[in-house]
Amino acid sequence: MENRDSSTVKRLALWGIPLALGVMGLKLVAWWVTGSVALLSDGMESSVNVVAAIVAFAAVSYAAKPADKTHPFGHHKAEYLSAVLEGVLIVVAALLIVMEALPAVLAPTPMEAPILGLAINFLAGMINAAWAFVLIRAGRRYRSPALAADGQHILSDVVTSAGVLVGLVLAITTGYAVLDPLLAVLVALNILYQGWKVITHSVDGLMDHAVESGEAEAIKAAIAAHGAGSLGAHDLKTRRAGSATFVDFHLVVPASMPVGEAHEICDRLEDAIREVLPGAQIAIHVEPETERAHGERVRLGPPAGAAT
Numbered sequence: 001m002e003n004r005d006s007s008t009v010k011r012l013a014l015w016g017i018p019l020a021l022g023v024m025g026l027k028l029v030a031w032w033v034t035g036s037v038a039l040l041s042d043g044m045e046s047s048v049n050v051v052a053a054i055v056a057f058a059a060v061s062y063a064a065k066p067a068d069k070t071h072p073f074g075h076h077k078a079e080y081l082s083a084v085l086e087g088v089l090i091v092v093a094a095l096l097i098v099m100e101a102l103p104a105v106l107a108p109t110p111m112e113a114p115i116l117g118l119a120i121n122f123l124a125g126m127i128n129a130a131w132a133f134v135l136i137r138a139g140r141r142y143r144s145p146a147l148a149a150d151g152q153h154i155l156s157d158v159v160t161s162a163g164v165l166v167g168l169v170l171a172i173t174t175g176y177a178v179l180d181p182l183l184a185v186l187v188a189l190n191i192l193y194q195g196w197k198v199i200t201h202s203v204d205g206l207m208d209h210a211v212e213s214g215e216a217e218a219i220k221a222a223i224a225a226h227g228a229g230s231l232g233a234h235d236l237k238t239r240r241a242g243s244a245t246f247v248d249f250h251l252v253v254p255a256s257m258p259v260g261e262a263h264e265i266c267d268r269l270e271d272a273i274r275e276v277l278p279g280a281q282i283a284i285h286v287e288p289e290t291e292r293a294h295g296e297r298v299r300l301g302p303p304a305g306a307a308t
Helices: 003-034 037-063 078-106 114-141 145-174 179-206 213-226 259-276
Strands: 232-241 244-253 281-288
Touching: 003 037, 003 114, 003 145, 037 078, 037 114, 037 145, 037 179, 078 145, 078 179, 114 145, 145 179, 213 232, 213 259, 244 259, 259 281
Parallel strands: 244 281
Antiparallel strands: 232 244
16 A cells, blocks of 8 residues: 555544544434433443544554554555444444444333434434545545444444434334333344354455455466566466565476576566556566476467567
8 A cells, every 4th residue: 555545544534533532422312311221221332433443544554654663564454444443433333333232122101302302313323424534435445444343333324323312213203111121122133243253254255265356367467468578477376465566476487598688587576567457566486497387387479569
C-alpha cells in the first residue's frame, strides 16, 4: 500500500472513534427516554463499536509500519488480527443483547415517549449507515481488512437499528409490548451471523489465502504476454497479507542466457504484473532450462508488440 493510501486508511480509522461515541450517545439517550429494552440492546451493540473503532485504528497504524529486520515482509497481517477481534466483539454484543432481552419477554413493559426515542434512534441509524458505506468502500479500495470489518460491523448495527424501529412501531400500533424484547432477540441472531462471517473471513486471511481466480489469470496473462526471451514460467504462487499482495514464480531461461538479459526480462515481467496488481511484491526465481519444472507451466505468447 502506498504511503498516501496508508494515511487515508489511518485517517478514516481515527474518525471512526468520535463517530462511534456520538452514535452510542444518541442511542443511549433514546433508551433513557423510552425505557425500551430493544433500544437498550441497540445501544449496547454501539458500545462495542467504540471499542472496535479504537482497535481498528491501532491495527491500521501498526500495519502501515514499514518492513524491518524482525518483520521483513511488513506488518500487514495486524489488520486481520483486528478484524478477528472485531468479529468476536460482535458475537459478544449479540449474546449480551439476548441476555438482556429474554427476561423482558417474560415481563414486557410499555414504552415512554416512544416517538421521541424512535426519532433519536433513527438519526443514529442514518449516521451509521453513511459511515458503514464509507468504510466498506474504502476497505475494498485500499484492501484494508480492518476498515472492511469495521464497516461490516457498523452495517450490522444499522440492521439492528432498522429492525428495532420496525418492531417498536409494531409494538406501539398493536399494543403488544412483548414485540419489543422479541425483536431484540431476532436482531441478536442476525448479529451473531454477521460476526461469524467477519471471523471466518479474517482467519482465512491469516492463513495466506491466494488472490482471486480472476487476478491469478491476469497474472498468468501478463507473464505470457511479456516473457519474450524466456522459455516459460511455472510454480506460480500468490498470497494476500492485509493490503499487500505477494507473487512468486520460477522463470525458465536458456542455459546460455547472460544474467543481465535474464534480469531485463524479470524487470519487464514485474512492470507488467504491477499493471494488473498495483503495489504487488514480486519474487522471480530464474532457472536454466535444464532444471526440472514443478507446478503448472505458463505458456508464453508472442513477444510484446509483435504482430499477430
